[in-house]
Amino acid sequence: MKSVGSRIVIWVILFAYQKNIIQLSLVNYLVSITKRLPTNVVGEFFVDSSCINCDTCREVAPSVFEESEGYSFVVKQPQTEFEILQTKQAVFSCPSGSIGSVNGFDRAEIRETFPLKISDNVYYNGFNSPNSFGAKSYFIDDKNGNWMIDSPKYSKLLVNKFEELGGLDYIFLTHRDDVAHADKFAYKFGAKRIIHYFDRSVQRDAEIIIKGIDPVEIEPGFTIIPTPGHTKGHCVLLYNNKFLFTGDHLYWRSDIKSLRATRNYCWWNWEEQVKSMERLKQYKFSWILPGHGHRKYFEENDMKIHFNKFYKKMSDPNYW
Ligand code: SF4
CATH class of the missing domain: 3.30.70.20 (Alpha-Beta Plaits)
Known part of the structure; x- marks a missing residue:
């Protein structure tokens, strides 16, 4: 006020x-x-x-x-x-x-630093969009195609950067809330958008529609795993058995040093979200890269320990 x-x-x-x-x-x-x-x-x-x-x-x-x-x-x-x-x-x-910033600064110089490298060939795009409730989006520069995970604001600077990095082949949308300007990026680069059938209403002309709850390997190293719960059509992307792009399914809370999922922001079905977590137990990964909340790296075994600990917590009917 x-x-x-x-x-x-x-x-x-x-x-x-x-x-x-x-x-x-x-x-x-x-x-x-x-x-x-x-x-x-x-x-x-x-x-x-x-x-x-x-x-x-x-x-x-x-x-x-x-x-x-x-x-x-x-x-x-x-x-x-x-x-x-x-x-x-x-x-x-x-x-x-x-x-x-009281005195301002040279913005062109800072813009050039995006996208920001996280590890290997995985980047954070910056330019979070209010249309995605400020969710983070990511970029993968891979020999089997370049991927964008969820969408940032459509910025000329990012477009130029993606062009320099070989364009975009796929745009994976974890769920209906974080699509922002995915269509504009797709039209610009001729990229294929991937979204689950149950969340497709926000991108009706998406090129690849995921159905059911079975994992789908789109390219070698790129597996889409449906994780219904937060929304009915929520999915995560497992890349190279190392990076798990979790959308709004799971994130890291630095202050309490724990994995978390938010029950009060679960729009569809919390019990299904818990079941989706259980299905994720079988996969290997070291990074959690969420839309909201913090990203986290652990050696695979430590990740398993944190994952199982949190799974137990969220399975408790009193978890909130
Ligand atoms: S919390 Fe988000 S919206 Fe608020 S100042 Fe930080 S980046 Fe901006």
């Missing part, structure tokens, strides 16, 4: 813009300043009240951002070169443009 004071300030800014006294970029900046959250420490970077608490900045720049009362805030201004880079990358990852 904006105070009367900040409403007046915004009105004055907009009046100045209408009279051509200031430019649109300055309007955006000044409006953002009026929404700056009081929880931020004083300094160059800040989060404003348009934050949708998607958690992305806290993963991209973990030493700089924390959460308080449903918003992220700057807990410590970045000091090292690495922290400053991470903070600027968080600006480009924020789906709602809620991270401000």
Whole structure:
């Protein structure tokens, strides 16, 4: 809720813009300043009240951002070169443009760092889309074809980067909520979109429709595993028996150091989500790469320990 004071300030800014006294970029900046959250420490970077608490900045720049009362805030201004880079990358990852910088910075230079390498040939795309509730999307650069997992904002910069990396052959959509601009990317690159039959209503002209609950190998090393629960047509992608792209099925919570799945954001059927988890037990992987929440790497055996521990927890009828 904006105070009367900040409403007046915004009105004055907009009046100045209408009279051509200031430019649109300055309007955006000044409006953002009026929404700056009081929880931020004083300094160059800040989060404003348009934050949708998607958690992305806290993963991209973990030493700089924390959460308080449903918003992220700057807990410590970045000091090292690495922290400053991470903070600027968080600006480009924020789906709602809620991270401000008092003096601005060279955006072109930071844009060039995307997509951000995670491990091997797997990347995080940045440019999270508000249309996907701020979910993260990923890119795989593979000899059997390039894949995008869920969709970021349609950004010219990412399009150019994907072109440099050989384009997109497949766009795997974990479920109906995280499709954002998948169709625009598909038309641009002639990529095949993959989605489950039960979630296909959001991409009716998708090229590959998964049916049932049996796993489907689309290309060597790329297996789609249906995991109904969060939505009826939710699926995950297992890549090279190492990377599991989990959409909204499963994620890592850094604060409690545990795998998690959210029952209160389970839109379809929690009991089915638990059964889907049980079916995942048979697979080998070391990485969890979710749409929301944090990614995590463990050696395969440690992953199994965490996985089984969490499976037991979520099977408890009192789990919430
Ligand atoms: S990335 Fe943006 S919307 Fe998401 S938590 Fe951070 S400030 Fe909020």
